[in-house]
Amino acid sequence: MYQVGLTGGIAAGKSTVVQRLHRVHGLRVVDADHLARQVVAPGTDGLAQVVQAFGPEVVAADGTMNRQVVGEKIFNNPEARSMLEGIIHPRIQAARDRIIASASERVLIHDIPLLIETQMQDQFDEIVVVHCPAVIRVQRLINDRGMRAQEAWQRINAQISDDERLQAADTVIDNTKGIAELNAQTDALAKRLLQY
Template sequence: MPLIALTGGIASGKSTIARRLEEHGAVVIDADAIVRDVQRPGSEVLERIAAEFGAQVLAPSGELDRAALAAVVFSDAAARERLNAIVHPAVRSESQRRFDAALAAQEDAVVVYDVPLLVEARVDDPWDLIVVAHAPAAVRADRLQRLRGMTAAQAADRIAAQVPDEQRLAIADVVIDTSGSLDDTTAQTDALWRRLVG
């Protein structure tokens, strides 16, 4: 079972690559989905987040108010570190459970862990291959504004809150350049799949 880490900065096209690999037959495990699962109402993780950051990060429904939490942590590196100390261990445990389940279900599965914060949290795990989706920061800022409705300042803050591109590129075994057309990204992803199963 090859275990592939797929990472990239915000709006880098990582999800497009993950979807294409899934179409080919990969088992894609989404770190963001795991984060949402471990932060569900009633979870220990959500209780700890509320205790650390206050009730203002909870919606009236009792769910995490992601926008309110983002407003606190994206502009404060120390707050981000406190949040990560709560969330990362739970995500690590649940992701490992899902890797093990994928292997148990299909011994020769290609498992792709779609993980935005690889450099920050999981770079030393025993990956068979690290794939980085890459587009220049200016391209990603434009995508955030056009596709997600952010202001230029919001886009810049989100990009600045992540590790610099150079740190992601330094750990890459494979870089998929997503700055061109969708067809270009798809062709590079298809070539990666052939490498994985060849």
């Protein structure tokens, strides 16, 4: 099985690439964000551990983990962030391992926003980075998500630099020239991967 780790900074266009790889080309995608929500779903030991570490206020009225409250607790607190990652990341990894063990596909795409930050590069045959310069991503966050410029820059600066991400890349998809060009690069990647 050929395993691809796909990542990119916030608002770089990673989701657009992932959706096209799956919907248009039929490639199977393992979504790390989806797994992250599953491992802290109501009734899980993951959620119980988060509550034990951060208090009952991290549970929303509907019983789910309140990601905003948790985000506020860890945003400028590396120790708290590390504690949360210690709870969630091993559970995500175990869920990914189960998917890999049962998968019949020749190629798996792993959509992992923090792939480089969590130093998972060695787990994949190829690292694909969807790239777009920070100044364009800030504009997208302002226009598409209604963020203030300061908040957008904070989100971008909380992640690793573009240079660090690009250094880890085996393949770069450049998302600076519009959707048609992005789709063309995505289609070329899919065509190559489907040959495995």
